[in-house]
Amino acid sequence: MEEALYHPEHGFYVSGSARTGQSGDFLTPVSPGPVLGQLLARQADELHRILGCPKKLRLIEQGADTGWLARDLLASIAHDHPALATAAELHLLEPHPKLEQKQRETLLAAGFGHQTRWHKNWEAVPTDASPCFFYSCELVDSFPVQIFRYRRGNWREMRVGLGDGRLIWQEDGVDPESSAKIRRWAAPEVEGFTVELRPGTARWAELWTQKIPLGLGLTLDYGFPARELFAPHRTGGTLRALRHHQLAADPLEKPGEQDLTAHVNFTELEELGALAGWTSYGLTDFARGLTALATPLLQKESQPTKPWVRNFLHLTHPSFFGQTHKILVQGKGLPVAFQPAVRGER
Ligand SMILES: C[S@@+](CC[C@H](N)C(=O)[O-])C[C@H]1O[C@@H](n2cnc3c(N)ncnc32)[C@H](O)[C@@H]1O
Structure with missing residues (x-):
């Protein structure tokens, strides 16, 4: 799986071909439009305010692929959250040069190149006492199993x-x-x-939970708590191969030309976070979590536009991403009474 997805020349993700989005092999929650970035911007802004509007808040994304989610997040922060806009600094963790190049093009074209720094991995992220908003979308499911x-x-x-x-x-x-x-x-x-x-999960969790001194971590992905992931009816496991928007019959066929993915064990991520002193604010699905984030926008007097509603429904409707995709919310060093707008059951 490691070779098929990440071989420097032939790996599915790093060969330079478009993989996510309409022209790629599968859609992700980032593909339908900017609404996911706008909703994450609201959560980052809430974090910034609860901390008393510090001068610097680092936004960290790992697995940014095309850079669209980071661009949409920064665009919304610039437009909707002026106090956070002066504090936000974007850090992208990207080991693969072709993907870094793609992300640079996206962010430069949107005018955010100067606000963004790239790092190969967590070890390369400078140690810093400033708070962070760490988010990833469909990252963990692509770690080898x-x-x-x-x-x-x-x-x-x-x-x-x-x-x-x-x-x-x-x-x-x-x-x-x-x-x-x-x-x-x-x-x-x-x-x-x-x-x-997923043998790489423990090291990954150890790295990010130790590198970030305080803030919020949002893991967006498909998967289940352990009791559901290992339920007796789920006999065949969750490894899947995807190509040209279709499930492929054999994960061993066409290495490097099809995506390989397996569901995330969110209980494992919660437990690893707890070991490092991170509080879990629970797991929620996109339908509930993103609706909670969108509520103030939906209560505004001005009507949302049709494209906005279409994008929002794509994220939250049960027949698209609404039930399959979850958000695990973890926090460290935050006021005891704080309840993030997006949160699940503890
Ligand atoms: C399924 S894609 C999701 C892309 C994007 N976040 C989205 O939701 O559209 C998974 C991405 O995670 C990246 N990835 C996997 N392991 C990584 C790692 N250790 N560091 C940074 N990116 C990684 C892959 O290269 C790929 O771009």
């Missing part, structure tokens, strides 16, 4: 090997660390039950 399947009374790892010149599945034993995690998530021991574990 390992696959395990219950077979004849034992868990087995499903590895990828070569056979007859093509990629094939090969069963192998399970290392003790993965075995402990599978037990931890109480995956049902039913013949054929398949689970994914």
Whole structure:
């Protein structure tokens, strides 16, 4: 999965072809228009105000791809939130040069190039005491997974090997660390039950939760709390391959030409955050979370435009992103009574 998505020359995401959006292989919540950026801007502004309008607030995005969400966020901040506009500084974490170039073009064209800094990874982000608003959209689902399947009374790892010149599945034993995690998530021991574990998640969570001294972290993605992700009916796991807006039959076919993704275990992210002193404000779906953020806009006297309503419905309607996509909200160092506008059940 790592090679298929991130090989420097042939990787699906980094080869230079458009992957997200109408002309790419799949739509993300960023694709339908600027409303997601506008709603995140409202949450960033609320954070800025609750902290007493500090002189600097860092907006950090990882996995910005085309840079459209960052552009939409900054445009809304410039237009709708003047106090935050003087404080906001955008930081994009981007290891891949072609994607960084794409993001530079997007942000320069919108006039935000001077406000933006790029870093290869979390280690390269300067340590700074200023508060942060960290957000990502469909980042974690693209971190590589390992696959395990219950077979004849034992868990087995499903590895990828070569056979007859093509990629094939090969069963192998399970290392003790993965075995402990599978037990931890109480995956049902039913013949054929398949689970994914994402080995990079713990390090990623450790990096961002330690680098950010205070602020909010919003993880937007599809997935479930662990009890739902590993529910007995979800027998086949969640690994999917996508190409040209269609589910592809075989994840091992056409490496580098199709997206590979698996659902996010939000309970794991919540627990990792808690270990590093981050409070969880809960998990909500887009329908509820984004409607909460949009409520003051919808209560204004001026009617929203048709394109705005279409974009908003695309984000919140149950047949589009409304139920599949979730927002995990985590915070650190914030006033005890603070309840962010977007929040879920604790
Ligand atoms: C599914 S796309 C989502 C893109 C965009 N956020 C959106 O919602 O349209 C996943 C993106 O995450 C990026 N990504 C994966 N791992 C990353 C990492 N460690 N650091 C930065 N970006 C990463 C990929 O290169 C890809 O651009």
